Amino acid sequence: MSRLPFYFLVGFLLIAGIALSVHRHVAFEVPWTPGEQRQVWEVEAQVNFTALGDPVMVNLALPSTQQGYRVLTENTASSGYGLAFLEDQGSRQAQWSIRDAAGPQQLYYSVQLLVAPQAVDREAEPPPLPREIAWERPFDTAASQVIERAQQRSADAVTFARELIRDFTGDRQGENARLLLTQFERTPLLVRLLNEADVRAREVSGLALDDGRRRQSLQSWLQVFSDDGSAVLFNPVTGEQGKPDNLLLWEDRGGAVLEVQGGTNSRVSFSMIQHNQPASTAVRNQLAEDTLINFSIHSLPLEEQALFQTILLIPIGALVVVFLRVLVGLKTSGTFMPVLIALALIQTTLLTGLIGFLLVVTVGLIIRSYLSHLNLLLVARVSAVIITVIAIISVFSVMSYRFGLNAGLTITFFPMIILAWTIERMSILWEEEGPKEVLIQGGGSLLTAVLAYLAMNNPWVRHITFNFLGVQLILMALILLLGNYTGYRLLELKRFKPVTED
Amino acid sequence: MWTTPGKLRSKGIIGMNRRNIRYIGRYNSRKLYPLVDDKLKTKLLCHEHGITTPALIGTVITQFEVKHVTKILQGHPGFVIKPAKGSGGKGILVIEHVDGSAYIKPSGAHLGREDIERHVSNILSGLYSLGGSPDVAVIESLINFDDTLTQYTYEGVPDIRVIVFQGYPVMAMMRLSTAASDGKANLHQGAVGVGLDIATGTALRGVQFDRPRHDHPDTGHELASLRIPGWGTLLELAASCYEMTGLGYLGTDMVLDRDHGPMLLELNARPGLAIQMANGEGLRPRLDLIEQQPEGVDAASRVAFARQHFARRAELISSADPAPA
Numbered sequence: 001m002s003r004l005p006f007y008f009l010v011g012f013l014l015i016a017g018i019a020l021s022v023h024r025h026v027a028f029e030v031p032w033t034p035g036e037q038r039q040v041w042e043v044e045a046q047v048n049f050t051a052l053g054d055p056v057m058v059n060l061a062l063p064s065t066q067q068g069y070r071v072l073t074e075n076t077a078s079s080g081y082g083l084a085f086l087e088d089q090g091s092r093q094a095q096w097s098i099r100d101a102a103g104p105q106q107l108y109y110s111v112q113l114l115v116a117p118q119a120v121d122r123e124a125e126p127p128p129l130p131r132e133i134a135w136e137r138p139f140d141t142a143a144s145q146v147i148e149r150a151q152q153r154s155a156d157a158v159t160f161a162r163e164l165i166r167d168f169t170g171d172r173q174g175e176n177a178r179l180l181l182t183q184f185e186r187t188p189l190l191v192r193l194l195n196e197a198d199v200r201a202r203e204v205s206g207l208a209l210d211d212g213r214r215r216q217s218l219q220s221w222l223q224v225f226s227d228d229g230s231a232v233l234f235n236p237v238t239g240e241q242g243k244p245d246n247l248l249l250w251e252d253r254g255g256a257v258l259e260v261q262g263g264t265n266s267r268v269s270f271s272m273i274q275h276n277q278p279a280s281t282a283v284r285n286q287l288a289e290d291t292l293i294n295f296s297i298h299s300l301p302l303e304e305q306a307l308f309q310t311i312l313l314i315p316i317g318a319l320v321v322v323f324l325r326v327l328v329g330l331k332t333s334g335t336f337m338p339v340l341i342a343l344a345l346i347q348t349t350l351l352t353g354l355i356g357f358l359l360v361v362t363v364g365l366i367i368r369s370y371l372s373h374l375n376l377l378l379v380a381r382v383s384a385v386i387i388t389v390i391a392i393i394s395v396f397s398v399m400s401y402r403f404g405l406n407a408g409l410t411i412t413f414f415p416m417i418i419l420a421w422t423i424e425r426m427s428i429l430w431e432e433e434g435p436k437e438v439l440i441q442g443g444g445s446l447l448t449a450v451l452a453y454l455a456m457n458n459p460w461v462r463h464i465t466f467n468f469l470g471v472q473l474i475l476m477a478l479i480l481l482l483g484n485y486t487g488y489r490l491l492e493l494k495r496f497k498p499v500t501e502d
Numbered sequence: 503m504w505t506t507p508g509k510l511r512s513k514g515i516i517g518m519n520r521r522n523i524r525y526i527g528r529y530n531s532r533k534l535y536p537l538v539d540d541k542l543k544t545k546l547l548c549h550e551h552g553i554t555t556p557a558l559i560g561t562v563i564t565q566f567e568v569k570h571v572t573k574i575l576q577g578h579p580g581f582v583i584k585p586a587k588g589s590g591g592k593g594i595l596v597i598e599h600v601d602g603s604a605y606i607k608p609s610g611a612h613l614g615r616e617d618i619e620r621h622v623s624n625i626l627s628g629l630y631s632l633g634g635s636p637d638v639a640v641i642e643s644l645i646n647f648d649d650t651l652t653q654y655t656y657e658g659v660p661d662i663r664v665i666v667f668q669g670y671p672v673m674a675m676m677r678l679s680t681a682a683s684d685g686k687a688n689l690h691q692g693a694v695g696v697g698l699d700i701a702t703g704t705a706l707r708g709v710q711f712d713r714p715r716h717d718h719p720d721t722g723h724e725l726a727s728l729r730i731p732g733w734g735t736l737l738e739l740a741a742s743c744y745e746m747t748g749l750g751y752l753g754t755d756m757v758l759d760r761d762h763g764p765m766l767l768e769l770n771a772r773p774g775l776a777i778q779m780a781n782g783e784g785l786r787p788r789l790d791l792i793e794q795q796p797e798g799v800d801a802a803s804r805v806a807f808a809r810q811h812f813a814r815r816a817e818l819i820s821s822a823d824p825a826p827a
């Protein structure tokens with residue numbers, strides 16, 4: 001029988017597991033360690049307008065994941081309004097609607113943004129050039145002179161834009177520029193001029209993020225497309241090139257930010273705060289997209305997530321058991337009983353759990369030794385032990401509560417049936433092989449349980465197993481490999497020592 | 503305190519992992535396990551194949567029959583009650599003789615009728631069987647072991663463990679019961695294991711609790727002079743268990759009865775590794791050699807092959823004839 005398919009399977013599991021994990025790390029910025037802090041911005045947009053008593057429809061442009069920022073969660077508050085999120089060619093909008101409303105209205109939208117240096121912009125289509133641009137006199141000559149001046153001092157679209165803006169800023173502001181600014185708004189004017197010179201450009205809206213600011217408004221920025229189609233951002237006032245780190249592009253498709261039908265005096269203002277979150281929480285808040293590769297526990301409701309967190313740890317416990325049995329050669333009573341005890345220890349904390357476990361098992365063994373005199377059938381005896389265990393646990397809980405030891409109450413987390421079987425096994429072991437074997441196997445089980453607990457309760461392990469499902473494949477591969485190990489166990493090096501001494 | 507994997511490997515010692523994966527996993531088909539895990543089934547199988555075992559006195563299957571167990575026992579001077587699915591000597595009750603209403607153990611302890619009934623009831627409820635599943639009590643006649651062995655054992659029947667690999671007897675040891683092992687010859691209960699030369703059936707060295715031992719802890723008799731009578735027949739009996747069960751890696755437990763000669767006591771699909779300690783030698787080279795042998799060789803030739811190739815070096819010189827192909 002060839003082992004090739006086996007190693008093939010193990011190799012496949014390993015590669016798939018590692019690839020999935022790396023993918024999650026790179027594509028979703030899930031960090032490898034739980035302690036990492038991530039900056040999260042919470043930005044709230046407040047839309048104000050006066051409704052006229054007619055049907056009202058409000059469209060607000062929404063930010064998307066972009067260079068430097070990743071959208072985590074978003075919420076809206078708007079009593080009485082119907083709400084829909086629209087998505088059209090990469091630009092997102094919230095649409096509120098109501099049959100009739102009158103008087104001042106307020107709508108809220110808030111978004112959590114993760115500061116993510118690796119996040120990238122979505123593909124941006126350059127806007128089409130307008131077919132014809134009409135200038136009135138005397139602005140036409142002023143415009144063509146400005147364009148000519150800038151063209152002379154530039155080599156391509158981007159440098160042209162830079163020179164053009166420079167003509168409109170500070171002390172370099174020429175006469176022509178000043179004339180044009182009397183008639184046009186600065187940014188639309190620049191777009192017009194750029195288009196006139198066959199350079200694709202548009203006005204976009206950005207929000208400067210500054211911790212604790214309230215009632216901020218959007219600023220317009222100039223997005224210029226170079227000859228190869230990539231977009232460059234310019235500050236239309238200072239002429240600075242490139243996107244500042246603290247700039248969030250709220251609307252980057254050249255559309256309107258806010259459109260209100262059936263209302264007047266519409267206005268949108270922004271407030272923002274910044275806080276640090278453990279990376280794992282930040283990840284949890286990430287919007288779950290429904291692709292297969294992004295198959296993530298985080299898309300489940302919180303309660304199920306907590307359940308899964310424990311379930312995903314069981315393979316770690318199993319790995320510890322396999323490791324200790326196959327590589328070390330530790331004897332345990334019941335193969336995976338230690339994993340169940342370890343799971344209980346997670347709930348009870350180590351010390352209370354161990355004390356509680358030992359107390360229950362000891363008292364159980366004493367009572368069980370009496371039961372063995374009664375000559376009962378096995379099923380009846382184990383059932384009697386189960387009831388005994390429940391009684392012991394109840395008594396301990398009540399007693400510890402009376403003495404003010406609330407930790408004692410957690411003893412109920414121990415699986416009773418497992419405890420009963422442990423007691424039954426130990427007591428047979430005691431009768432058959434004596435107390436020494438009970439100590440060996442009981443000690444082995446407890447040691448395994450504690451090691452499994454330490455592994456499963458490690459924050460890093462919890463973080464990794466919960467956030468990287470690919471790790472399960474790696475664990476599977478490791479367990480398969482261990483199951484194939486034909487070498488010596490650690491304890492055999494001691495056991496077989498006399499043979500080597502001749 | 504510790505040795506190194508390299509040293510163990512050069513001695514040819516196989517560990518648990520290798521035994522489980524390379525030998526048990528590969529050569530013992532799981533569906534054959536019930537044949538050997540149930541002593542009653544083994545006994546009936548042996549009967550079909552003409553292999554002698556201690557005579558079956560009776561079985562107890564239901565709790566209802568427990569009250570009548572003494573009726574079954576009537577007229578038998580000595581007997582053994584064991585759980586059909588027990589292992590490692592668990593639940594084996596040896597009664598050497600009956601004195602009126604008292605049942606006397608090899609240690610001299612007296613048991614009453616209720617003690618016997620309780621023991622049988624415990625067996626039925628699965629106290630001694632794997633996983634606590636309900637079991638059957640098997641009652642068989644006591645073995646009167648060969649007189650030559652008396653000084654080597656204490657209060658119990660010594661048995662001979664032979665590892666049979668693909669029908670070849672590869673390694674053997676005798677297990678001598680001690681006060682610690684309570685009349686049963688199971689090593690981890692404290693019996694002494696004595697490695698036996700496959701060629702001649704003479705003692706090689708002894709161990710108790712995995713540590714070397716030169717004399718019997720209770721009788722004080724030295725172990726070196728131990729020699730098994732009728733060694734050839736015993737090996738052939740062991741080797742023929744391969745055809746009977748189909749298990750490639752098999753532990754056979756045999757006893758020497760004063761009147762009936764070698765008998766099969768039980769078979770084991772997962773024989774322990776302590777036999778390597780008793781022989782002071784690893785199983786690996788022998789198993790490797792057997793793996794290269796062709797199949798379909800009859801039991802007698804297999805025994806001959808083993809006796810020739812697995813003789814200890816000292817003896818090999820005296821019986822030096824060319825190895826068969």
Ligand SMILES: Nc1ncnc2c1ncn2[C@@H]1O[C@H](COP(=O)(O)OP(=O)(O)O)[C@@H](O)[C@H]1O
Pocket residue numbers: 556582584588589590591592594596642643644645658659660661679685686687688755767768
């Ligand atoms: N019929 C018997 N007569 C005397 N002793 C016996 C008999 N059967 C078993 N024994 C003793 O009990 C020991 C274990 O018996 P065995 O049948 O091998 O069961 P196990 O599977 O528990 O090892 C033997 O080594 C032997 O010493």
Ligand SMILES: [Mg+2]
Pocket residue numbers: 590591755768
């Ligand atoms: Mg046995």
